[in-house]
Amino acid sequence: MRKLQAIGRRIGGRLLSSVPAILGVVILTFLLMRVLPGDPAVFFASGPSAGQQEIEDLRKQMGLDQPVPVQLVRYLQDIATGNLGRSMTTGQPVLTDMQQRLPASLELTFSALFLALACALPLGILAALRPGSAVDHVVRFLCTLGVCMPTFVSGLLLIYAFYYLLGWAPDPTGRIDIFASAPPEITGFLLFDFAVTGDLEGFRAAFSQLILPACTMALFVLAPLARMTRASMLAVLGSDFIRTARSIGLAPWRVILVYALRNALLPVLTIAGIVFSTMLGANVLVEKVFSWPGVASYALDALLASDYAPVQGFVLLMATIFVLVNLLVDILYGLADPRIAAE
Amino acid sequence: MSASLTSPPRNATLGHIAWVLRGNPLTALAMAGTALLIALAVLAPWIAPYDPIASDVPGALQPPSATHWFGTDQLGRDILSRLLHGTRLDLTIAAAAVGLSFAVGAMIGSFCGFVGGRLDRWVGRFTDVLMAFPLFVLAMAMVAALGNRLENIIYATAIINLPFYIRFARTEVAVRRNAGWVEAAQASGNSRGRVVLFFLLPNILPIVAVQISLNLGWAILNAAGLSFIGLGVQAPTPEWGIMVAEGARFIASGKWWLVFFPGAALMFAVLCFNLLGDGLRDILDPRMRT
């Protein structure tokens, strides 16, 4: 009970203390977008026959005729009321767009992170158990190989090999086969929705669409995760309490799993949190390459079109997720490590 | 490079490095690779067989041959020559960006870590803001806002690296803040500024060197990513990222050499920097220094 209260206080405190950071992000993005040399009104009024008048009208409609401070205040008021503006690129309210696209990005990122962790943890442990051995070097080399390829190249290569040449993967055009029926919207996470409705066929289809982009992203984050697992496992294995565990005659697997791994996972958890946040924002290129209808590619298109609202909304969303993920990591950390909770 | 900073007596350090390298062929390979890259970058103008921007449209899109080892691109330019010159540019971008963020970040972070208090809190807030940004999008926005010139790409890459250096330096300094030699330095009459600059900073340098090496690779990838979405260095400047991005357009048409060679060069460089970073970590790990 006391523990729960402490956690609750920590959550509250963290959320409160992240407000200035988020506000900073919002304002900085807003100003950055205003510095962009492109004028969205000009861009969007560029019909084959739009004239100066149309540009002016559009500017007024978008509120761009006001001075920047006024625009900022209005924008902040809008955010406070949950209005993130309207995207010129899709013609939809940004909030609607995000609601539709965020699950796609989250599902992809979660899968990629899961995949990466599923590979990185065993590899990292393996390397840490035999530091300096051939296994260690091979693991390190393989992981590093993944991180040194730009994601757009590895994505295109995977498509070329598994779709174009081998035909094993379905066409890389989004989350489900275009001819398949969409699942009922429950959570927006297709794998989950299909599983809940018991549509195994659909689950398989969604899964096969997901696997290539998830691999592409996982490849890129494998190295930091494996590296961190190895380092923290090495540090833990060298610590006194492991020697204690061995001195009381615990079975080796118990020493490694219960004593070493559980301690070693703590720093990995932190890194995984950071990796998740960065991935979510940085998978722009993966989403582009795989026509994945996620938030990052949405923001990229908007940015190139000087479409302010979606970019601002995207950054706000990412910052919020960043804060939430950090908070989650914190809570997990607090649960896993009694030393932190006591502070 | 930074190995010499770990411990000034040369022969002991060299011996240690040699010992680490013997047990770690990958690091040796990475060091050799890095040296090769630097050599190629320096010598590019002399060893490149062709002018990297001279076009030869009739000879465009030739596969690798004896005259053009790595083939030619859409304008008939020699890919090998462009790669060699690109080495120069990419290493410059990476080194400048990382150097800049290191110089600024480590300085700020060290002061914050040492002094603490209100300054630390404010800088902490600022890094929180930067960290909460989706970094690649921030880089894109900055390059788009400032114009996609070389220096702006460097600035953008530097800024998105900045919070990591600040945090890193801050933590490392905070760990050492109460070390005896820091107190001793103060007792010896060093001002706080001097303590940070001449005592703490040199001591965290080796650890930061690991980060620098890893970041060099990352900076190159970042520049390539910017090029892919059209926010890279201006054509026809030979830059790996642009070459890969342009080459990627030709994947479907079977002109593999356009993406293969620049991609391989890019991978090689990033691989070297990453493995080197790992190796530096081994060289510096105090627990491995007996």
Added chain:
Amino acid sequence: MTTPLLQVQDLEVTFATRRGAVAALRGASFALDPGEVLGLVGESGSGKSVTALAAMGLLDKAGRVTRGSIHFDGRDITRAGAGVLRPMRGAAFSMIFQNPRAALNPIRSVGAQVADALRAHRDLSARAARDQALALLEQVRIRNAGQRLEAFPHELSGGMCQRVMIAMAIACAPRLIIADEPTTGLDVTTQKAVMDLLAGLTRERGMAMLLITHDLGLAAQYCDRVAVMEQGRVVEEAPPAALFGAPGHAYTRRLVAACPTPSSTIASLSPDGELPAEPVARAPLPAGTPLLLEVRDLVKTYPGGVAAVDKVSFTMKPGESLGLVGESGSGKSTISRLVTRLIDATGGEVIFDGHSVSDIPARDFHAAPQRSQIQIVFQDAGESLNPRFSAFDSIADPLRRLRGLRDGSELTKRVKDCAVSVGLPLPLLDRFPHQLSGGQRARVGIARAVSVDPKLLVLDEPTAALDVSVQAVVLQLLERLRREKGLAYLFVSHDLNVVRMLCDRMIVLRNGQVVEEGDSQRIFRAPQADYTAELIAAIPHFEPLAA
């Protein structure tokens, strides 16, 4: 004749390093009978711990037994594999480590860890293991054992953690316990409690114990026999009274001499050292000499409201040496930093040489004229030297900053003079801290502090991290410097014996407050406060050799 429980014969252990194989043990031999307590004493690097680890089969990968044998209860376990050793560890013999807090898994409750020890060898249900763990905790006299079962190591004190460690070690009733410096790092009073407990338990259960320690007093008090190790060999072995009363081996003699006892003097610590064995006589200062240092109602409160120093006042005359004694948390180190003006006080005043120096914030004190007058020598000499400065640079730094000397012959001369005066061989000036021995590092630390001719030298446990023989030498050096330069010493230590030898007066501190103050010899002989008496009683000691 019974079979020894543990017999180590001609044991050689080498470690593979990058400089080739290095022998840590070079033919150590000893035997331990069932129920016996054998002390293994020696200075750092003598191979005590390696012996213990080799016996447990816990040497790390680089270490290997290259010669000799280890027999447990007649069974050769020298090169036994994990399959043989694992069932024996904890059940036949177990080990207690130093630094108990680090030796326990930080994220597992102590109850679970004790239960782990039980279930490693016995087929117990979780419930039964828990009950037995509870019983064990009670046996090691942990109060409220039921609640502590769920506690995590960080929630317990160091002494408490060591009790848990002992509970784990005795859980499966082994016949031998190897205790490797079990009380190093604990306060003397705690040390006494833990050692009494350990000795009691082994006696009650008829367990044998191999007690590894650097503290001769401890070994003398708790062991049936003591073996002295030097450079990987056992050089002498005898019952404590015989050993300390009439050491046979030259090394033992030196070691015993260097060990501070209630009757030892600085000179007697190292008979062939730099001080003549004559008693120290100090001329009393003329009356009316102005005070060098006056501390009034000094308070330091850390965030969180805990007062580390709570209204402490004392004075020092020029050339006087004052000892600050206390256990950890007594505030003695905080006072040393407050006086040295490295940190700012929350309240009170520090008057140095007639000027109040507590008004100058610590951040600006580097430019104050008093900076060169108050210098400090830190506890761990290795940690207090900038790893990137050579010995020369370390000594030269205050000269450059406070005396404004530029590089040149003047600076070189001053540094060399300093080095000579602290007995540091000049060729070592080019070396870096990690290339110097502990004693050499201590000399550099002292040289740095005295290079600018301070009036007050604050010594913050300057010998705590040193072996006794090195400590003896350093103490003699300090005493000589004080006589030569007329320095005033504020000497901070937990070791009452050392303070008694070096200081005219001493202050006993507890929880940031002064418990007792007065003449060193007087306090030592006839403590007024109960706490002081308790402290003195807890010091393990042996009867010194009749010289």
Added chain:
Amino acid sequence: MDLTRRQSLLALTALAAPAGIALPAGAQPAASRAETLRQVTGNAVNTLDPTMPGSTREAFGISMNVYDRLVAFGRRQVDGNWVFDHTVIRGELAERFETSADGLKITLHLRKDARWHDGTPVTAEDVKWSLDRAVSAKSLAGPQFTTGSLTKPEQFRIAGPGVIEVLLDKPDRLALSNLAVPYAIMINSKLARQHATAEDPWAQSWLQNNTAASGAYRIDTYRPGVQVTLTRNEDWKGGAEGLPFFRRIILQTVPEAATRANLVERGDADLSIDLQASDITALETRGKVKVASIPQTNGFTHISFNTQVAPFDNVKVRQAIAAALPYDSMFKAALFGRGRPLFGGTFTGQPASADFPQPMPLKQDVERARALLAEAGLASGFSTPFAFSAGQAATAEPLAALVQEALGRIGIKVEIQKMPDAQFNTLVAEKKLNFYTDAGTAWLPATYYFFYLYFTRDQRWNFASWNNPRITELSNAARFETDQAAYDAACREMIGILAEQVPLLMLWQPNMDAVMAANLRDFTYQFYRQVDFRDLKRA
């Protein structure tokens, strides 16, 4: 994936009609894969109302298939490919129309059997409302309609049931053509007005995400930026050749061009019209797909100078640059020759034809370039940036590299600037780029219209900020000129002036390369450069 499953799922989706669009009585048979067309494109549909500011070209394309207009352009075959023919105008929602002899009144008779998608009949009131909306609402339609002298609601009059009259002040030669452009959608006014509000009397926000149309296809699903699916309107009567072949259309956004090429080649997609030139050549060689390459006759790629700013205000400088460029190499490197050159024309003075765009007398002559530059007093050259937008990088980047190289030879130092599209467009609109490449397309490719749009007035599309009084005079006159010979003469004179003054260098008309499954036929190149699904068939 097995076909049967797809078919059954397809049937399901076809049945599950989205809310707001009622299905007519009687279940439709499921569309088979053969009757389904899947087009992949790099861009996205962003609105269902093409008149919305910011509409993408893909949105125009969708609206052409979903909405009917009163009239439509015909098509003709050129070199074996179908190309739109703006000189032939046929009725679409109108059954027939007449233009009065003085050209001031156009009378349109609606199809009697025309029905909206909800089954209600199309009335003259609906048409009047739609036309009024085009000229009254703040949208892209208004400015476009002014090019046909259609500016106010009074010009549209109901002249009886199913008859509507369009009244003009002057006999504008493009008035009728304007009724065929994507903006001239005919809206079910009863339905639309239900969603109109006081601030939004023309239901613009509702129509962005909904349709009130009568066209050949209905919107099935609309996911902005991702995909649009259409199902055939079985009651459609507006086509020249009856119902369209395809029952179901999927228009999907696939940003990566290489992926689109892979999709079409592997047969997973049927059609893509925005592949890269390099890929198309490769696909053609491998021969698994059919490629219809049609020059975009109503468009042109150009290099523009800002004629108001030194040194480009000097015609000698412009001519020098015109003579310095390696047109053939540029054409080959940028487009792989996939297009129709607009350089290398042979006429001097005035051309023989009044058509535009036509090849201009541009050819490389470095000596002449040097001489001209010297005449301009810039023998030692000068430096200038050369800009293009990132969106056109695939073709503009090699072009720019060659421009830089070629001009370097005559002493002009060129700094290449690739910029994001929004930034580029802004700078073009603000006339802040002095030397750049861009492209233009005219929906209504009359020669005078090109000149009026691209070479007169201070407006965004006057790429070169050219202000030539004679051109202004001639283009205004030609607009209302009813005598064909006089019109042709005026056009030839304008082309001649353009060739001599070179405010911009006409480079080429890139091909519309439609890459499609081998069994597709009857692809038509439309002036709005999108796919008209109504014409397409699968053999």
